[in-house]
Amino acid sequence: MEEFDITIGLEVHVQLSTQTKLFCSCGTRFAQSPNSQVCPVCLGLPGSLPVLNQKALELGVKAALALNCTIPEKTKFDRKNYFYPDLPKGYQISQYDEPVSQNGFLVIPIQEGKKKIGIVRAHLEEDAGKLIHSDAGQAISYVDLNRAGVPLLEIVTAPDIESPEEAYCYLTELKKILQYIEVSDCNMQEGSLRCDANISLKPKGSKTLGTKTEIKNLNSFNFIRKALQYEANRQFQCLKRGERIEQATYTWLEKESRTEKMRSKEDAHDYHYFPEPDLPPFSLKESWVQGLQDSLPELPQNRLQRMMEKYGLNRSDAELVTQNRKEADYFEECAKNFQDYRELMNWIKGKVYTYLNEKNLSIAQFPVSPENLSELLQLVSNKKINREAGKEILDKMITSGQKASCFIQNKEKITDHKAIMEFCQKVLAQKPHLAEEYKAKPNVLNSIMGSVMKESQGRADAEKVKEILLQILG
Ligand SMILES: [Zn+2]
Secondary structure, X not given: OOOEEEEEEEEEEEEOOOOEOOOOOOEOOOOOOOOOOOOHHHHOOOOOOOOOOHHHHHHHHHHHHHOOOEOOOEEOOEEEEOOOOOOOOOEEEEOOOOOOOEEEEEEEEEOOEEEEEEEEEEEEEEOOOEEEEOOOOOOOEEEEOOOOOOEEEEEEEOOOEOOHHHHHHHHHHXXXXXXXXXXXXXXXXXXXXXXXEEEEEEEOOOOOOOOOEEEEEEOOHHHHHHHHHHHHHHHHHHHHOOOOOOOEEEEEEOOOOEEEEEEEOOOHHHHOOEEOOOOOOEEOOHHHHHHHXXXXXXXXXXXXXXXXXXXXXXXXXXXXXXXXXXXXXXXXXXHHHOOOHHHHHHHHHHHHHHHHHHHOOOHHHOOXXXXXXXXXXXXXXXXXXXXHHHHHHHHHHHHHOOOHHHOOOOOXXXXXXXXXXXXXXXXXXXXXXXXXXXXXXXXXXXXXXXXXXXXXXXXXXXXXXXXXXXXXXX
16 A cells, blocks of 8 residues: 555535525424425426525535635526436536635644645535335335425535545544534434545555545445545555556445445536526625624634643643533633632543433533532532532532532531541441551551541541541551
8 A cells, every 4th residue: 555645535515504495495404204394496396486595605604714715706506417316306506616615724633733634615505305215125215305405515625635534534623613613513313414535546646646436425434434444445456456446436335344336427517517597696795704704703723722721731631622612611611710620620521521421411401500510619629528529419419400509518528626536436446457457557547548438428528537547546
C-alpha cells in the first residue's frame, strides 16, 4: 500500500430541521403512517407549483457559513432528471451551477495537529421517498412518500481526505458543528445524516487522480471507515494485479464486511440538469446573510480551546464536555457558582454522565439543574457534608428533582472531637482484635477507619477520625 496515495471525497446529506418540506407545507416528522404527509406539490401532481421554504434556506445558509463557505449574491434551483419509483415527479429539484454556497473548509484534528478539508459546495435539494420491499418473498414493493420533498443540504468535500481515519474524523467534526448550530439533529438512525463516499488510489506523489469508486448510503461513521478501508484494499489488490479500476457504485454489506457492486457510475451530464422553470433565480441580501453569520453560536473547536484555557481542563475532559453544546452549557452554568473546576469536572464525568449513560438520556433531560448541582458541590467543598454523603444526596436529588438543602438534615459532617472519640471507642470495644492486629500491621488502620465511618453513617470527618484513632492506638 505504501506506493499509493489514497484520495477520498465525501458527500453528506443532512436533513434540515424544518417543520415543513422544502417546497410545500407538508410536515417532516419521522415515523408517521405512510403517505400521511403528502400533497399535490410533493406528489408532483399536474398544476402544482413549488414555493421555497424560507426556514430551510436560512438553515442551509447558516450551515454553509459555519463551514466557512462563500455565499453568492445570486442562486437558483435546477432539475436533476432521473427516474426512481420513489421520485414521483421524475426529477429532483436540486442546485447545479449556482449553489447557495461554495468554497468553504472544515478543520479536523489529526495526529500531527490540524488539517483543512476543503468544501467545494453545500447546496439545497429535496429528498426522495422511500421504497419498502416485501420481505416475505413476494414480488411486491411499497412506496412511502412522506420523505419526498424534505429539505436536505448536500455538503461536498474537495478530494482532500487521505485516509479512512480522516474521513471518520471529518464526519465527526461536521456532525458536531451542525448539531451545535441546530440546523439538523443529524440522527443517522432516522436518516437525517447520510453519507456517500468516493475513493481512488494513485501512485505516490502523482498529481493525477486515479479512477474512483463510490460507496452509497452509508449510515454509520464506523461503517464508512470500514467500507473505505475495504475499498482501498480491494483497489490496491486490483492495481497490483495490473487490472484497471472500473468507475462504479458500490454498497457496503456490513454482515459480510465487504462492498458489492450496484451499478456502473453515471456522470453529472447524464442527469440532464436544467434551470427549474417553476422557481426563478433569486438574490441573497448581504444584510440577511450577515444577520445569519451574527446568529452563529461559538463553534465547537473554539469552545474546546476556550474551555481548556478558562477552566484549566485537559484536552480529553474538554473534548468530552464540548461533545455537544448543551453539555458544554451545563458545565459552564455550574461553573458560574462553583469555581473548583476540576472537582466539578469529576462530578460531571462521574455521577452525572454515569446516570445519563445508564438511562440513555441527554443532559437536557437530567433532573438536577446546574444551580442545584453547584449548590451541592459547595456544601461538599465547604466540608458541610462529606463526599460520600454528597453522592447519596445527589441520587436523591436525581429521583426527586429537589435541591440539596432538602436532604442535608442528618447528613451534616460531624467534626466534634468528643462525638468522634465516642464512635472510635465504640468500634474498638466491639472489635478488640483490630487494635491487636494494628500493632503488627499498621495498614489495618484503614479497616478500623472504615468501621468508624460506618458507625457514624458516613458523617464523621475522615481526617479527624484518623487523628483520633492514631492517638488512641498510640
Ligand atoms: Zn407536500
